[in-house]
Amino acid sequence: MCEMMCELGQLTRCDGDACLMQGETCVTTAVYGPTEVRINKEILDKATVEVVYKSKVGLPGCAEKMFERIIRNTCETMILTTAHPRSGINIIIQEMQNSGSYLACCINSACLALLDAGVSLKFLVAAVTCLIDNEGEIILDPNSKQEKDGKALLTFVFDNKDFSIVTVNTKGSYSSQQFKDCTSLCKKSSKQVFEFYKKSMEKLLSKDNFVK
Amino acid sequence: MVDHAGHVYLPGELICNLKESEKTSKILVGPGLRQDEESIIVTKCGLLRFKEPNFYWIDSHLKRYVAVKGDPIIGIVAAKAGDVFRLDIGSSDLATLSYLAFEGATKRNRPDVKVGDIVYAKCMVANKDMEPELVCIDSNGRSGGLGVIGRDGGFMFQTSLNLIRKLLSSDCILLKTLGNGMHYECAIGMNGRVWVKAKSVSHTIALCNAISAAEYMSNEQIKAMCKKLTNALAGF
Numbered sequence: 001m002c003e004m005m006c007e008l009g010q011l012t013r014c015d016g017d018a019c020l021m022q023g024e025t026c027v028t029t030a031v032y033g034p035t036e037v038r039i040n041k042e043i044l045d046k047a048t049v050e051v052v053y054k055s056k057v058g059l060p061g062c063a064e065k066m067f068e069r070i071i072r073n074t075c076e077t078m079i080l081t082t083a084h085p086r087s088g089i090n091i092i093i094q095e096m097q098n099s100g101s102y103l104a105c106c107i108n109s110a111c112l113a114l115l116d117a118g119v120s121l122k123f124l125v126a127a128v129t130c131l132i133d134n135e136g137e138i139i140l141d142p143n144s145k146q147e148k149d150g151k152a153l154l155t156f157v158f159d160n161k162d163f164s165i166v167t168v169n170t171k172g173s174y175s176s177q178q179f180k181d182c183t184s185l186c187k188k189s190s191k192q193v194f195e196f197y198k199k200s201m202e203k204l205l206s207k208d209n210f211v212k
Numbered sequence: 213m214v215d216h217a218g219h220v221y222l223p224g225e226l227i228c229n230l231k232e233s234e235k236t237s238k239i240l241v242g243p244g245l246r247q248d249e250e251s252i253i254v255t256k257c258g259l260l261r262f263k264e265p266n267f268y269w270i271d272s273h274l275k276r277y278v279a280v281k282g283d284p285i286i287g288i289v290a291a292k293a294g295d296v297f298r299l300d301i302g303s304s305d306l307a308t309l310s311y312l313a314f315e316g317a318t319k320r321n322r323p324d325v326k327v328g329d330i331v332y333a334k335c336m337v338a339n340k341d342m343e344p345e346l347v348c349i350d351s352n353g354r355s356g357g358l359g360v361i362g363r364d365g366g367f368m369f370q371t372s373l374n375l376i377r378k379l380l381s382s383d384c385i386l387l388k389t390l391g392n393g394m395h396y397e398c399a400i401g402m403n404g405r406v407w408v409k410a411k412s413v414s415h416t417i418a419l420c421n422a423i424s425a426a427e428y429m430s431n432e433q434i435k436a437m438c439k440k441l442t443n444a445l446a447g448f
Binding site: 035 | 220222223224225244255256257258259271272273274275276278303304305340341428
């Protein structure tokens with residue numbers, strides 16, 4: 001696993017935010033919610049989760065919409081949407097630097113921002129990317145150059161309750177054995193991500209304990 | 213056991229061996245905790261708090277207010293709609309306030325409330341499926357300090373919900389200590405809004421700064437700050 005760093009509470013206007021760096025890849029996420037939601041998007045018995053992805057340059061196209069959809073579905077499974085019916089939870093993801101393992105970084109930063117905002121969650125998620133290169137070797141957290149040369153790119157998202165798979169996103173061709181190997185490897189390193197969450201939040205809340 | 217208290221918990225974590233009440237062998241869980249069959253699951257990130265005999269809750273840092281029944285709230289009148297006023301209280305929905313829910317209000321004698329007024333009210337109905345409903349009277353029909361505030365001066369500002377809980381807790385001496393040095397009025401809403409009024413603008417500014425600065429101060433630090441502040445205001 002490459003090194004992870006995060007900053008929480010840097011933005012002032014939103015309800016929660018996180019700037020996450022995984023290796024060279026960096027993403028900032030802001031969370032607003034629970035807020036009011038447009039009438040046509042209102043759901044009677046649960047909150048509407050919306051994800052907006054902003055790339056560094058250019059207008060959003062199909063790829064970005066797909067990206068938004070993956071993150072939205074992942075976030076919706078982790079948020080306790082029934083706790084805030086007829087309201088909206090908006091997640092805005094801003095690309096800062098894309099140097100590989102990008103989807104994983106986006107999902108992890110969204111998770112941290114939701115934690116910072118104090119939105120009710122069923123569980124946490126941790127995303128890990130791995131790459132199968134042309135020799136069949138598995139590389140964890142590939143950079144963008146490795147991604148270009150690799151055979152298949154797999155991103156797994158696990159929850160912190162029983163470490164089951166929440167989301168899988170793959171590109172390229174691989175055998176079922178390779179898929180199994182990648183799953184178990186990523187599952188192992190997802191635990192490091194959860195430890196990182198815990199450490200970051202303990203640091204953030206430590207000043208609280210000091211006073212009381 | 214009690215040792216759990218004060219530790220940071222993340223959503224999805226299970227908490228076991230909580231202290232039960234001796235009589236009923238039950239646990240009372242508050243915000244941030246949820247029962248799932250036999251175990252207690254955390255739903256919000258924060259510090260676990262415990263109060264004798266069997267109360268547990270998670271103390272989390274929220275910026276967005278979610279209405280709770282019985283909370284005193286400072287709202288801003290956003291619209292007048294027939295029989296009710298619609299108030300912005302900083303949560304996901306506008307709250308409603310009936311024009312009859314004021315002291316001495318009758319159908320003929322309507323209260324004088326305009327759009328943009330600041331109203332200090334209590335939350336009567338807080339349900340996730342319905343919009344919050346506010347009142348400015350207690351069960352005896354008295355206002356008890358509730359109602360339109362800030363017509364003749366004063367200043368309202370937004371703080372974190374965490375600071376509000378601290379200000380209102382019995383351990384916090386800030387408001388009392390500030391009162392030793394100067395006269396002031398203040399209204400504190402659980403939705404993160406604080407309204408203060410002192411005898412001059414400079415006093416009001418000083419009060420606002422003192423309150424916003426106190427979030428992570430201990431009682432000794434608060435005492436020292438208040439002493440400094442009163443000296444500065446007196447012109448030393």
